[in-house]
Amino acid sequence: MNEQDIMKIFSYIATSARGCIDEPKIYGSFRLVEIMSKLFWMLKSNNLIANNKLNRIIDKIDEKKYVCVKDEKKFIGLLDEVIDDLFELVD
Amino acid sequence: MNSIIDIIIKRRSIRHYKQEDIPKDLLLELVKAATWAPSASNMQAWYFIIVNDKKVLNKISSFSPGLLGNPPNVIVICSDRNKAFNKGGKLGRDELCLMDISMAAENLMLLATEKGLGTCAIKSFNGKAIQKILELPDYVSSELIISIGYPMKEVKPPKRKTVEEVSFENRWGERI
DSSP, rough: OOHHHHHHHHHHHHHHHHHHHSSSSHHHHHHHHHHHHHHHHHHHHHHOOOHHHHHHHHHHHHHHHHGTTTTTHHHHHHHHHHHHHHHHHOO | OOOHHHHHHHHHHHBBBOOOOOOOOHHHHHHHHHTTSGGGGOOOEEEEEOOOOHHHHHHHTTTTTTTSSOOOOEEEEEEEEEHHHHHHHIIIIIIIIIHHHHHHHHHHHHHHHHOEEEEEEEOSSSSSHHHTTTTTTTEEEEEEEEEEEEEEOOOOOOOOOOHHHHOOOOTTTTTT
16 A cells, blocks of 8 residues: 555545535435545555454445435444444444 | 337446457447437537546546546546637537537447447546646536546446426426
8 A cells, every 4th residue: 555545546536525515415425435435445455454354344335336326224233234234343 | 120219218427447448449349339329500510538547547537536436447537628619609518518518428428338338428527627637728628527437347227217207298297
């Protein structure tokens, strides 16, 4: 993981922050879980994280996140599930 | 051979791509299809920037939150607002050239579908950043990014409203 990786993540976050002012409200929630996924895979590819439970949560996000444009209720359900899953991991 | 309606129904917004480059000739065919879209007063106030340089693509991606699934190529569709104004006045500059670009994008995406490619039309990007990355002149604006690649998997179609739900006959409220 190098400085350029961080720059890309920051660019993504700042662009998302600007976009969220004009874009549909639910895109904001989508961008936040997307950034979770981006960060996780960046950390994992650099051997900076190795938590299988968290890996499964991210897999779940990656598998189901696009439901946000098709079925808002299902997307909200996914966010609730992710929070429940994370609750078990946080000390 | 697929009929046009089959292709229209088959097209999906793809957000998972195989890392397989698309031959430039094929990308140029897609642009050709786009240029045969109708345009107001035949203004054709559009430009198509094929992006196949990974470095440029990565930079575009950093400033385009809507660009998902790591596509191997994108085509950035741009408007020439000066040309649109000269030919179509204020209406041409502010509205018609955008409608024209939308029709061009659909042509491009339908041909891509017929060729076995996946696409997604993206508006979630930072126009100023794209302007700088692609070195666009002031009078040219990036309007849509079309991600293009071979789809990683088949995507189920989302629910569609029925024709009856969205159509009236002769006047508002008169159901078909």
